[in-house]
Amino acid sequence: MAKNESYSIKLNLYNGKNPFELNKFYSISFDTNKINLSTKQTDKLVEQFYKEMNIKRKDELMDDLFLTLIHKQFPNFPANTLFVQDIEKIDLDLKLSYDYNKIALGDNLMGFLNLDFYKFEDFFKFFCTFIFMYFIKISKKQLNKIFKGFDENIIYIDSKRPTHIVEKSLLKECAKQLYESEKYYLIEKQKLFRNFVDYIFNNNKEKRLSKLTNSQRFYIFQNISEEIQNFANNYICDYTLGFWFNDPTFKSNILNKIKETLSDPLSNENFLIENMLKNDPDGKKIIGHKYSFETNNLFTYFYIILYHITLNNVEYIKKCQVCGKYFFSDKNNTLYCNGKYSKDITCKEYGKKTSQKRKENEEPVYGKYRQIYAKKAMMVKRNPDIEYYKTNYEKWKKEARQFINDIKFGKKTYDEFNKWLDENI
Numbered sequence: 001m002a003k004n005e006s007y008s009i010k011l012n013l014y015n016g017k018n019p020f021e022l023n024k025f026y027s028i029s030f031d032t033n034k035i036n037l038s039t040k041q042t043d044k045l046v047e048q049f050y051k052e053m054n055i056k057r058k059d060e061l062m063d064d065l066f067l068t069l070i071h072k073q074f075p076n077f078p079a080n081t082l083f084v085q086d087i088e089k090i091d092l093d094l095k096l097s098y099d100y101n102k103i104a105l106g107d108n109l110m111g112f113l114n115l116d117f118y119k120f121e122d123f124f125k126f127f128c129t130f131i132f133m134y135f136i137k138i139s140k141k142q143l144n145k146i147f148k149g150f151d152e153n154i155i156y157i158d159s160k161r162p163t164h165i166v167e168k169s170l171l172k173e174c175a176k177q178l179y180e181s182e183k184y185y186l187i188e189k190q191k192l193f194r195n196f197v198d199y200i201f202n203n204n205k206e207k208r209l210s211k212l213t214n215s216q217r218f219y220i221f222q223n224i225s226e227e228i229q230n231f232a233n234n235y236i237c238d239y240t241l242g243f244w245f246n247d248p249t250f251k252s253n254i255l256n257k258i259k260e261t262l263s264d265p266l267s268n269e270n271f272l273i274e275n276m277l278k279n280d281p282d283g284k285k286i287i288g289h290k291y292s293f294e295t296n297n298l299f300t301y302f303y304i305i306l307y308h309i310t311l312n313n314v315e316y317i318k319k320c321q322v323c324g325k326y327f328f329s330d331k332n333n334t335l336y337c338n339g340k341y342s343k344d345i346t347c348k349e350y351g352k353k354t355s356q357k358r359k360e361n362e363e364p365v366y367g368k369y370r371q372i373y374a375k376k377a378m379m380v381k382r383n384p385d386i387e388y389y390k391t392n393y394e395k396w397k398k399e400a401r402q403f404i405n406d407i408k409f410g411k412k413t414y415d416e417f418n419k420w421l422d423e424n425i
């Protein structure tokens with residue numbers, strides 16, 4: 001049994017705009033076969049595509065192409081336990097696996113950042129997903145139960161391997177025994193990574209960091225944090241040389257060509273030249289190298305992921321100013337996540353509403369300005385036939401706006417504005 005063997009994380013960046021990771025370690029996840037297409041069914045569908053389109057060549061790219069189409073039609077329920085609110089409410093079995101797993105780059109890291117280790121339920125999600133970390137700490141008796149029959153199944157290759165279900169109660173029992181002793185270690189590591197992420201993406205809007213790039217901030221944090229430095233070197237790296245072109249338009253062109261001609265366009269030189277020139281005229285979408293990493297340390301894995309997210313510079317890990325959750329955004333200055341703040345309002349809507357209020361609380365002169373503004377507007381409304389109120393209001397409004405603009409650009413201060421407000425009532 002390879003329980004104490006190093007687990008490996010493969011990280012492939014086929015496309016900078018659509019990065020994903022391929023990882024492999026012992027993990028407990030939901031058995032989604034009941035609700036998602038099974039591997040068998042998926043394989044069948046892929047097979048069908050090859051047949052219908054009369055394609056003889058079978059390779060990774062073709063498989064991937066067909067799988068994208070299939071998943072678009074039948075979206076999957078996530079198997080990863082990190083992404084559900086409450087494991088108890090999900091009526092699915094838990095399974096043990098040791099297979100390559102393709103996920104969007106950083107999904108596991110994001111799940112980790114958002115856990116609340118003060119709650120056992122959240123520790124349990126972590127324990128399941130990263131169970132390999134705990135094999136040396138689980139009693140032999142319990143471990144044998146978890147692995148019972150797993151070895152026999154290891155002879156099957158990927159898709160034909162039977163699902164290895166593990167009793168939820170057994171897993172919970174193991175996690176409960178470990179919770180108190182593991183909790184604070186995880187809280188501390190999570191804090192370190194939250195600080196690292198906040199630093200790189202300047203989530204706390206620190207002025208002294210605002211003119212630096214994400215990579216520069218990564219570099220600085222790495223240098224000043226000894227703990228990060230220790231994680232940063234704890235891996236073996238290997239890479240495969242080769243070029244990858246996984247552009248979505250290219251993919252759909254291949255498909256159309258197949259439908260049209262019933263032949264394999266990937267061995268058609270003219271088709272390839274035409275597509276390269278059209279979909280990638282400056283050659284930026286073709287990606288070289290396929291890195292693979294091996295490490296025994298989960299936090300080194302998170303470090304590698306975070307490094308690649310920063311390097312890619314297409315997605316940023318932001319912290320929602322309303323609910324405090326970490327989320328991916330394609331803009332570095334996003335403030336609010338897309339989640340629900342309450343039943344009928346999202347964080348985004350709530351955030352926009354309260355930012356006005358916050359401004360008033362932080363700057364009393366601004367609040368005073370809003371008050372006078374409202375009063376003047378009311379006077380105009382109540383006295384539509386008195387021209388004076390209207391002209392005075394319009395003039396005042398214009399000048400006040402100019403004042404606020406000047407404050408924004410540092411030309412004037414709130415003190416001066418305060419004086420002006422008193423003089424111009």
Ligand SMILES: [Zn+2]
Nearest residue numbers: 320323337347
């Ligand atoms: Zn939020």
